[in-house]
Amino acid sequence: MEIINTIIIALWLMLPAFLANMAPAIITHISGTGKPLDGGKYIGNNRILGDGKTIRGLIAGIITGITMALIQNMLAEYLNMPLFSIIAMITLPLGTLSGDIAGSFIKRRINIERGKALPLVDQLDFVTGAWLFTLIFDYKWFINYFTLPIIIAIIIITPLFHWLFNIIGYKLGVCKEPW
Ligand code: CTP
Ligand code: MG
16 A cells, blocks of 8 residues: 555654654653753743753753664664664754744744644644754755655644644643643
């Protein structure tokens, strides 16, 4: 089945980004929230980013994403799945966390409080970041694997997974809101 195949490869390619995006919520749940990335500073009446973006979360996300890509590369040949380039192993997690931060920056600028939902931005900010960073720094690897069907699959799958994992996280007490 062509569609199933596309979905499996799409998930494989995005797994480092998905885990990089989930790690901060888990680490802050376990070890408490650390220093906010914006240092508590404001632009006008709103925080630059807010308390939901921490140094601890950023580091945890990047390490988790890179570790996942390393593990996947060890299994890639055996499973007949795409290999991550060294650059992509870094840009996927780094772009993920940067996209998530950019999303919070946008939310604060349009007066949406930390933790309040902004549909589509909440679900796809990190995907956009991961793609952009990888496209810029390893164009060849990116266009080789991120074909149009793969990209479409990711845009459809990601919000579904995001929603599903947030519900699970909410039930487990990791997430404060079910979105
Ligand atoms: N988190 C973090 N550092 C990051 C990203 C996330 O510590 N760089 C943690 C925070 O505890 C955050 C949780 O992960 O509350 C969930 O992340 P997210 O939904 O992106 O943050 P929100 O709290 O919803 O804040 P925002 O409205 O800015 O998206
Ligand atoms: Mg949120």
